[in-house]
Amino acid sequence: MATAKASIKQTSNFEFLKEHDPVFFQLTNNAERIFAIDPNACLMKLRQFGEALAQDLATQVGLMRTERETQLELLNKLRSRLDLDRTVQDLFHLLRTSGNNANHEFVTSYKDAMDGIKVARELAIWYHRSFGKKGDAFKPGSFILPEDPSANLRQLQTEISKLKTQLEESSQSVDENTDLVELIKQEAQQAQKLAAQREEDAKTFEELYYEQENELNTSKAAFNTKIKALTEETERLKREAESLQGIKENTRKASAKVELSEAETRVLIDKQLQDAGWQADSEILTYKNGCRPEKGINKAIAEWPTSALESGGKAGRADYILFTGLIPIAVVEAKKENQDVSAKIPQAQRYSLGFKQQPQFMPAWETEGRTIAWACAEEQHYQIPFVYSCNGRPFVKQYAEKSGTWMRDVRHPSNTAKALASFHSPAGLLDKLSRSKSEAEAKLKQEGFGYLGLRDYQERAITAVENALENNHPYALLAMATGTGKTRTIIGLMYRFLKAERFNRILFLVDRTALGDQAFDSFTEAKLEQNQSLTQIYNIAELGDMRAEAETRIHVATVQAMVKRVFDGDSNNITPIPVDEYDCIIVDEAHRGYALDQEMGEGEMQVRDSKQFLSSYRRVLDYFDAFKVGLTATPAAHTSEIFGLPVYTYSYREAVADDWLIDHEPPLTYETQLNKNGITIPKGEEVSVIDRATGQLDLATLDDEVLFQVESFNRNVITPDFNRVIAEAFAQEFDPSGDEKAMVFCVNQEHAELFKNALEKAFKELWQEEYNTSAVQIITGKTDRVKDAISHYKNERYPSVAITVDLLTTGIDVPPICHLLFLRRVKSRILYEQMIGRATRRCDQIGKTAFYIHDAVGLYETLQSVNTMKPLVKDPNITTEQLMDELQNPASFDAPGSQENTSHAHDVLDQLSQKVMRVLRKASNKAETEPEKHQDLKVKLDELEELWGVKPEKLHKHLHEMGPQQAKQFLGQHSNLLNQLEEVKAYIGSSNRPVFYEGEDKLIEVKQGYGVAEKPADFLDSFDAFVKNQMNSHAALKVVCSKPKELTREQLKEIRLLLDKAGYSETKLNTAWRNQTNQEIAASIIGHIRRAALGEALVPFEQRVQHAMEGIYQQQAWSKVQKQWLDRLAKQLVHEVIVDSQFINNRFADKGGITRFNKVLNNQLDDVLEELREHLWDAV
Secondary structure (H helix, E strand, C coil): CCHHHHHHHHCCCHHHHHHHHHHHHHHHHHHHHCCCHHHHHHHHHHHHHHHHHHHHHHCCCCCCCCCCCHHHHHHHHHHHHHHCCCHHHHHHHHHHHHHHHHHHHHCCHHHHHHHHHHHHHHHHHHHHHCCCCHHHHCCCCCCEEEEEEHHHHHHHHHHHHHHHHHHHHHCCCCCCHHHHHHHHHHEEEEEEEHHHHHHHHHHHHHHHHHHHHHHHHHHHHHHHHHHHHHCCCCHHHHHHHHHHHHHHHHHHHHHHHCCCCHHHHHHHHHHHHHCCCCCCCCCCCCCCCCCCCCCCEEEEEEEEEEEECCCCCCCCCEEEEEEECCEEEEEEEEECCCCCCCHHHCCCCCHHHHHCCCCCCCCCHCCCCCCCCCCCCCCCEEEEEEEEEEECCCCCHHHHHHHCCEEEEECCCCCEEEEEEECCCCHHHHHHCCCHHHHHHHHHHHHHHHHHHHHHHHHHHHHHHHHHHHHHEEEEEEEEEECCCHHHHHHHHHHHHCCCCCCCCEEEEEHHHHHHHHHHHHHHHCECCHHHHHHHHHCCCCCCCCCCCCCCEEEEEEEEHHHHHCCCHHHHCCCCCCCCCCCCCEEEECCCCCCCCCCCCCHHHHHHHHHHHHHHHHHHHHHHEEEEEEEEEEHHHHHHHHHHHCCEEEEEEHHHHCCCECCEEECEEEHHHHHHHCCEECCCCCCEEECCCCCCCCEEEECCCCCCCCCHHHCCCECHHHHHHHHHHHHCCCCCCCCEEEEEEEEECCHHHHHHHHHHHHHHHEEEEEECCEEEECCCCCCHHHHHHHHHHHHHHCCEEEEEECCCCCCCCCCCCEEEECCCCCCHHHHHHHHHHHHCCCHHHHHHCCCEEEEECHHHHCCHHHHCCCCCCCCCCHHHHHHHHHHHHHHHHCCCCCCCCHHHHHHHHHHHHHHHHHHHHHHHHHHHHHHHHCCHHHHHHHHHHHHHCHHHHHHHHHHHHHHHHHHHHHHHHHCHHHHHHHHHHHHHCCCCEECCCCCCEEEEEEEEECEEEEEEEEHHHHHHHHHHHHHHHHHHHHHHHHHHHHCHHHHHHHHHHHHCCCCCHHHHHHHHHHHHHCCCCCCCHHHHHHHHHHHHCCCHHHHHHHHHHHHHHCCCCCCCCHHHHHHHHHHHHHHHHHHHHHHHHHHHHHHCCCHHHHHHHHCHHHHHHHHHHCCCCCCC
C-alpha cells in the first residue's frame, strides 16, 4: 500500500513545468503528493492549476479579466481570442468541472483523482509545447502512475463482483459460498486498514501540508502580482499587438500534437454519460471485472462481449451497453477523437444484433409490449433498440461526421441516424421505449374537437401539425395571422398531445417575459374538458422555474433562460439538463430571431470559431431531441430554413374574409411642410447638436449643406415642431377617454418622451379639465414595473395611449386597440405586419368594425416585400481585432475565399478595409468640418499620416490595393494599428450627435389613399367597373345579384378574397362611400356589389337586419324569453351575412348553441332562419 512518505519521495509527472511560473509546478506537484491522502483536495489543486494557466494565457494575449469573471467565461474568451483547439478546451473544462464536483460533493474516488492528474498532464504538455524552450519538439516521456492506496481494495471488490456473477449465472447460492464470505471479510479488513492508513498519513502530511501551503501562497501572491501588472492597459496593448499572432501559431502547433487515445477519449465519454444520469467508468465498470446490471440502477457497462453474426465472423466487445435496471436498452460505440463518428453506427448495430439475452435480463422489446425482438433486413433481430456512436466531441455542423453523439433507433427500418448534443437519460430512453407512437396517433385520430371550442381553421391547423408528426417530420410551422388565436390553437394542440400521451413534456418557448406571462394566463383561463383549464389538468412550470419537475408536463420558458440553463449551467453548479428533458418544443413568434445559423464559408470554417455563427435560439432548438413546432403570423424565408414550409397557413386577408379579424381603413397620411420637403440646413450655418452620451447641447457649424428626409426625423435630427403638429392632428382623431385604445410607435426612448409631452399638451388643450393625465403612458423596456404597465393597458381604461419603441410590436393582445400611429419608418414587412397585428382583433364590446393606421412618416414608400427580408439574426460580430489576426494567420491564405480564385484572406481584407474606412473617414470629416473643436484629432491624424505614409482617410483603399500579402506585411510593420484606431475613436467621441432643429412646421392635410385611386369617387367608379367585368365569369357574383339568400359561406369567402386581391375590401368601400357622400353607412360587401351591378340603393346592413327581423317579430306572439333570444339573434346578425346553423353555433356556443336555441323557439329555428334569408335583401 502507498504511504504518505512514498508519495513525498515520488518523482513528479510535471517536472518540465519548472521552466515556467513556480505556481504551476507547485500546484500540480502538490496535487500528486496529496493524491494518496486526499483525492478531493487533489482535484481542487488541479482545478486551481487550470485556472492559473487560463489567467496566464489571458495576460499573454491581452485579455482583460473582470473582477467577478468565472473560469468558464474566461475560457470562452480564450477560445475566441486564440481559436483554441476543441480538445484543449475539453481538457480545461474537465479540470474545472471535476474540481467543482470535488469542492461541493466532498467524496471523490482515487480513480477520479487519477483521471484528473492525467488530464492535467496533457494540458501541461500542451502549455509547455506552446511556451517552453523546445516548443512543439518537446517529448514528455511516459506517464508515471501514482501509487493508488485503494488498489488492493478495488481488486478485492472486482473479485467479489466476478464471483457473485459466476454464482448467479450457475444458479448457486450467493449467501452460503465460503469463498465469497472470505472475500467479503477481506474487503472489510482492507477498507478498515485503508481508513487507518489515511488517518496515519494525515498526521504525517499535516506539517508538510502547511509548509506546502505557505510556499504555495507565497508563489500565488507573486503570480497574482505578475498577472495584475501584465493586465495594465499599456502593457496589454503592446503585448497584444506584438505577440498575439506568434502565441496563436505556437498554441496551434502544440494543439496539433494533442491526440487523445481511445482510453483518454473514454474519460470524456464517461463524463458525458455521467452527466446524462448513467453510472459510467470504463476502467472499473467493465464486464471483465464482473460488473453486471442490477435492478433499479442505470449502468453503462464497458467491454460487453457479443456473438459473431455469421460463420467465420469474429465476436466483438461493445464499448458500452447501457442498462436501465435489468433492461439492455442501448449500445455505445466509442471511437478516438479524430475518427468519423457517423460511420461507426453500423458497428454499433452489429453489437445490437449479436447481443445475447440472459435469463435474468428483461428484454427491451417486452417493455414495448412485443413478443419478439425487432427484425433486421438480414432476417436477424436487433436485441437492443438504441445504438450510439461518439468520440466525445460536441456536434459542429461543418464537421458533422467527425463530431457529436450519433444515435439511431433501430426499431424501424426507416429511422435514420442523427447527431445529438449528448446521450439520452435513462428515463428518456425508457420513455421512448414504452411510449407507443402508433397508439397515440390512433387516439388523436379518434379524439374529437368539440370540447375544445375551436374555430374550423384552428382545427385544420392542429390536424396539419399532427399529420406532419405522423409522417416523421422533425419540424412543423404554423403560419396564422395575428389575432386568429394561435395561442388557443396551441392550447388545443398541447392538450391533445398530452391526453393521447404522444409526448411526455412540452417546452413552450418565448423570447420575452411578457409573452410568457401572457401565455401562462391563457393556459389558466381557457377552458377545456369538464370546464377545466390546462393548468388545472396538467402541472405547468412557469417562467423562472429553471428546471421541470418529474410531474411537469408543460414548461413555459424564455430563450434567454434556457440558454443560461443549458449552456452555462455548470458554471453555477446546476445539474446538466438532458437532451430528452422535453420531447416537444413549441416556439412562439418563430420569426423573431430563430433564424438559421449563419452559414460558414469554407475559408471561415478553417479559421473561425463555429459558435460565432450560431444563434442562441438555434442552439437551444438543436440541443434537445424533440419535435419542434413554430408559430408565426409572418413566415419568411429564414423561418422556413429551420421549420420548413408552413404545414398550414391562415392569412390575415382570409381571416378578414371569414369575419374573424377586423380590416383597417385606408391609411390616414399626415402631410406636413417638413415631412413633405425635408429639412435643409445650408452650409456654414451654426446648429445645436445633442451629445447623447451627456445629454448636453453643443454648437456646431456645418461645412456642407445637409438635407434630412423624414426617415431621419427624431433620429439624426430632433424635430420638436414636427412632433407638435402630428400630436395636435392625432388629438383631433382620437378621444383619450373613450373605449378605444391607441398605440404609437416611436424611434427611440428619447423620441417617445418628447412625443408624450407633445401629445399630453395637445390633449390638454383640446379636452381641458376632462383630460386625465393617466391616459398616455410610455411602455418600453425602460418603463418601471413594465409588466404592470402592460397589464393596465390591456385590462384597465387607462392608459388609453401606449407609446412604445419595440416592446409592444409583437405578441401583446389588446383587442380595443383601434389606432396605430407610426412616427418611425419600418422597412421590414415582417415587423410591419406584426405591428398592425396589434389592432386586428375583434372587440364587439366596443363596436369595433375597423381600425385606423395613422402614417406620419411615409411608411409605405420603403416597405419591403416579405421575400426580400434578411434573417433577423445579425451576422457574426467579427471585430477589427479578429480580422487583423486572421489576416496574419497563414491558414487564411490556404483556405478558399467566397469568390473564385481567391483565398479567405481576400475576404478578410475586404471586411477589414470597410471597418478601417468607417473610423478614419468619419474622423477626417470631423477634423475638417470643425477644426477648432477637434484640434487634438487633427494633430493625431497628421501623426498617423506621417507614420503610415498615407492619408488616414485613404488607408482603407491603400490596404485594398496592396492585396492580402502586402497588407499582412503592412500590419506587421505597424503592429500598433489597432491601438491607434481605438485612440482615433476616443478623439471622435460620440458619433450619435443629432442636430436639434428649431424651425417651425405646419400641417398641410390629412388624407386617405385607396390604392387603385387617389379620390373616393374614382375608387367607387373603378369598383363598379370591376364588378361588371367579373359578373359573367364569376358564378358567386351572379348568385349575389340574382339569389343572395342561396349564397354559401364558401362563396362569400371566395368573393371577398377576389375583391381583396383587386384592392376592394369592405372597409375601404365603406370609407370611400363616407368620404364621397358624407354618409356613414356600414354596408356589407353584398350591398356594395348589388349597388354596383344592379343600381340598388346602399343601405346600412344593420337596417336590413332590422327590417327582416320586424317580419319575424310580427309572425306570432313570442314569449318574453323567446323575444330575448330573437333580440340576441338580431344583435349578432349585424356582424354576419350568411345566416346558417354554423353561424348560430359559433355565436351562441356559450348559450347551448343551435340545439338550445331551437328548443327555446319550440323547434321553429329553421323557419326563422329561412324567413331571415328570404327578406334580408328586400328593398328597404
